Amino acid sequence: MRELYATELEELENLLQEEGKLVDRAIRGALNALARDDLELVGELIAFDDEVDRRYLAIEQGIPSLLARQTPVAGDLRLVLAILYVNLHLERIADYCVTIAKLVKLAQGLPRDAGVLEALEEMGERCREMLSTGLEDFHNRDVRNPEALVDMDKPIDRANRKLIARLIALGPDESQREWAMRMMLVSRCLERIGDHAVDIGEQTAYLVRGRFEEFTDASHETSRPA
Amino acid sequence: MEVIKTKIDLGRERLPTGEQEAVFEARDVSVYYGDQRAIDKVNIDIYRRLITAIIGPSGCGKSTFIRTLNRMTDLVPSARLTGELRYRGIDLYGPGVDAVEVRRRIGMVFQKPNPFPKSIYDNVAYGLRILGMKKDLDERVEKALHSAALWDEVKDRLKDSALGLSGGQQQRLCIARAIAVEPEVILLDEPASALDPIATSAIEDLMHDLKRDYTIVIVTHNMQQAARVADMTAFFGLNVTPEGSREGILVEYDKTEKIFTNPSDKRTEGYVTGRFG
């Protein structure tokens, strides 16, 4: 029943997964550009963002149309809303990749620290893992372990904090300080990517359980009675 | 923070809580037409001054059920009810309960507008006259027409035939006629299914206004209408018995928001999304 509607919903979700794969490639590209200090790749990455944006816009426009024509309710309504939000998260992750690419460009020719780069690479790989887990769970409507993403995000946050100490310790040289500041921002971008991946998990939980709950909520953690 | 929270919750303050008064309490209510069971063991509480929508596929017994609430089912000679249906604590089908008195307290508006072939005024005054509420007849008629959001449209032609009104106006006249006799509950059996979208909106706005003073139960096959107007929604489904006969059952009953965002039962989900089931 309602074949066309079902097809349209399915197409939206396929588009989202496609976008997710592109975003994963963007993260990988950003990490490669960073590791190899590759300016050519930076240019490609910035251009590649248009590919992601095309999917993003297609979903962004498809959803109001579907809402207006098919008035989805119940599980369908939750799916549409979840796609809307996950789409937004993916687009933001892609934006962070562009930011990283630009930072690589700005850090060109500055003295590099292998330990820091390794740590960033490690963070990035974690992010990719989180993203693919998040998207896979979304696809499978899998909420067996909804907090897994939160657990995966914790090391990233820790690495981010540790990295700052290490960057400060790099040295007094001006160019070293500049590189350290650029890398701080890269670290920050990766940390945010991890947060967005956690949010994708929240959407999966909403889709399956029917009510929205934040996995981690800074404002509540402190005010919640013991 | 707390203030903001209360504000957000305001819209739902009238949704049933533990203390919400149930006007109707159905316990294992089954209705039979002859040997054929039309609805099987319905258990439901319908709350005071809320709009309760009954939705479900054709033949699920939703019209039958709403007609049991004011004993209109009595008019079908072969109809029989088992179980218990209490209205404000009184067994509606108990001994000594007069169906005519029941219907005076529990009014009903039907699918097709059915004004009498009389003047607009006489349509509203009809029940008042017969039931002996003749004091301040003019005021009562005016008040009912006001309540039905029809006064401004008809005040200059009260003596004209009601049959000259548009379908939407006729339906609001029927609502005015029903509320003129001051019932406690208004039952609406697909009240907008014969109306165009504008007239439908007018009826829906009107229901929202009437909610202040009346308990409203509406049967509708327009799910979006239920989603728009109702506080509580009951989904009636079709059950095919092992013998192959079809009977209606209450599948799920919950806040409308719950039914349309996160129904508990797969059959409800299938029906409201229209995609399976």
Next chain:
Amino acid sequence: MAEPVFSLRTSGRLRRRQMVNRLMGALALGAALLAVSVLAIVVISVASRGVSALNLDFFTKNAAQGFNPTGGGIRFAIVGTVVIVGIATLMALPLGVLIAIYVSDLASPRLARITRLALDVTNGIPTIVIGIFVYTMVVATHGQSALAGSLALAIIMVPLIARATEEVLLLVPNSQREASLALGVSRWRTTLSVVVPSALGGILTGTTLAIARAAGETAPLLFLTSLGTSASADSNPLHPLQTMTLAIFQYFELPGFEAKAWAAAFTLMCFVLVTSLGAKLAMARYRKKLGG
């Protein structure tokens, strides 16, 4: 231009079907014309023989009396018919309407079916049988009277009125009954204040048809009022009164008075035709109003 692959022109088989079709149509038309022409012949022959005797005196003078009567009119017959049919209507109308209300609104389907059957059987009883029945019950003990005639006519009219009324009561949409019942109005009040007013036009036309039919009845009146005895020269229903049909009968028996018989027949026929047609037209219009 390409040759068409099939033809839309008539082929042999279709042509034969068309011919059968036309033949049957012509036969049916012929039968209908025959029925209409019988009516036309009756009306024309009655009119051509009766019109000559029509004048004002014919309607205002009393019947010719005495051994060798001349002149005379049908005043008594008209008065008698009005009285007898009027009283019959007064008896049959309320009874017929009440029966109709019972059948359409109150009785269980089974009882309604039985009642309907009884009405149809009554309607089918030869009117002479009803005449004999009333004769035995009333005339044998109390003698001839207009009232006895009225009673017989009322028995004939009740099923007609009841069935016609029931038909229009059933035309009143059920939604109207429901609307009233849902206001907490009892069944009986609903029928009285919603159903009957809606059906009033139909009830009146049904009654008119019954009146037209009763006015034309002869057989049940033959030995109930005035035949064989001299009719009273008044309008007291307790006396035997003359009626139109009996006047026709008597004038026809009387040598030299055939023209008056034809004139009376023409008068009666006109009355019956006009009232029936009028009632049927009104009924058709009424049904359209209720149905639409």
